[in-house]
Amino acid sequence: MIETSQVAKRTVKELLEAGLQVTPGALDIILSLEPSVVSLIIRKIKVTDGALVLTEENVRKLIEEKDPRKVTSVKTPKSEEEWSAASPSMKLKPALTAKEVDEDFEVVMDPTKMIGTSGSLNDFVNYFKDRYMRLSNLLLRRGDIKGIRRTCEVGRAEEVKLIGLVRDISKVRSGSMIIELEDLDGVVSVLIPGNLTDKARYLMLDQVVCVEGKSNGAYIVADNIIWPDVPFDHKPRRAEDPIMAVFISDTHFGSKKFMEKPFTRFIEWLQGKRGDEKTRDLAKQVKYLVIGGDIVDGVGVYPNQEKELVVEEVYAQYDIAAKYLENVPDYVKIIAIPGGHDATRQALPQPAIPKEYGEPLYEIGVEMLGDPAYFRIHGVEVLCFHGDSLNDVMTALSIDQHHPERAMIEFLRGRHLAPIYGSTPLSPEPMDLLVIEKVPDILHCGHIHINGQENYRGVIVINSGTFQDQTDYQKSMGLTPTPGKPYIINLKDFWVAQLDFTGD
Known part of the structure; x- marks a missing residue:
């Protein structure tokens, strides 16, 4: 979360000081980057078009044009200069070789002995229930998702947060999108307005996500979409x-x-x-x-x-x-x-x-x-x-x-x-x-x-x-x-x- 991550706070501060605004999707990408990469992107924007609003597409394009995170390529380096990008531990002869170090290996999860299903319809129902419950728990651990409502509890004219499995995705002529979210109680339609489609285009069927928005009784108008994701910290x-x-x-x-x-x-x-x-x-x-x-x-x-x-x-x-x-x-x-x-x-x-x-x-x-x-x-x-x-x-x-x-x-x-x-x-x-x-x-x-x-x-x-x-x-x-x-x-x-x- 931004509130708990000092790195994220510094990144947001740097964006504000540069006079830049970002869409939610663009912010997600920026906060996943190394701080040095963020600084490089900001400098590049100032040098080029000076855009004040950064979209997800802008950020991806800037990363593709100048990706400072390319890995070292090792063929057969001939000079010290070719080793300049190597890790500090590789610039000197290693104190220990792998032959001198004991193996330290442990299996955390291997599906081999955990597999067992008849393939019945009921097995599929339980499979998706398990997916929904476990991914819901990951979303709830984020800390910024509180007051989750169930589909059967969604009423009129109220702010809601709902966790559901994406059952359907469709586009409408206005440029907006409509998705159907399903939880253990039912299905609800969610309107994704045009200003959120840049982020929503990364939605996939059968994913479990959280939608924040406002209900009008018939459907929810989304303000934000949240994936379980990797914590910023x-x-x-x-x-x-x-x-x-x-x-x-x-x-x-x-x-x-x-x-x-x-x-x-x-x-x-x-x-x-x-x-x-x-x-x-x-x-x-x-x-x-x-x-x-x-x-x-x-x-x-x-x-x-x-x-x-x-x-x-x-x-x-x-x-x-x-x-x-x-x-x-x-x-x-x-x-x-x-x-x-x-x-x-x-x-x-x-x-x-x-x-x-x-x-x-x-x-x-x-x-x-x-x-x-x-x-x-x-x-x-x-x-x-x-x-x-x-x-x-x-x-x-x-x-x-x-x-x-x-x-x-x-x-x-x-x-x-x-x-x-x-x-x-x-x-x-x-x-x-x-x-x-x-x-x-x-x-x-x-x-x-x-x-x-x-x-x-x-x-x-x-x-x-x-x-x-x-x-x-x-x-x-x-x-x-x-x-x-x-x-x-x-x-x-x-x-x-x-x-x-x-x-x-």
């Missing part, structure tokens, strides 16, 4: 030692499009056999390798896939995966979740890949978890989700497919990993395991095959791309992957770098 947990974690995804072992040379370079770097002294020192601090799903290419996943497979048998694909991953140094813990191409059920949440299919990976000690999985490494909490629902969010909100991190931020804003029911298969479990009940320090996804990184209210958001070249199917869809460029994060100071293994 979220403080990420940090490791005591400068231990590194590397994040990769979508390796697609078994595909002819698997990029063997970049992946081999990656393994050689982990082994300390590639790069200059400082690059090798960086590798020595890697304690964890996190794989975000689609470990193998699978069989029959997309049209004419068999033409692009090295082997058409999924067991053999996992054997190939193990032959590569067994070369990772034995002091590096490998943690893996499944994706849509892996040998497990397609509906979310997914259990871990069964041993009968992925036995070669189990044998080399890979920690096999379900999707999504929440775990702790050296005190830092990671939410790893393959990201099947990213396509739904990007389509619903018209997000450019080359920026998956923007859709991931919407996961955090709505505190749910698959808000829209109907496209991505969802299983009606007794508990909606896709609710982000606990704010992670790192949110890691894959699936899109395109890299993306942001820092949203203290949460590092990364999509680690792929190690698969463009397939014919992707080409037909107009998708150009960014392969061979995983991310590395220092768990002590949260320095983030994008590694590059695409060239010698």
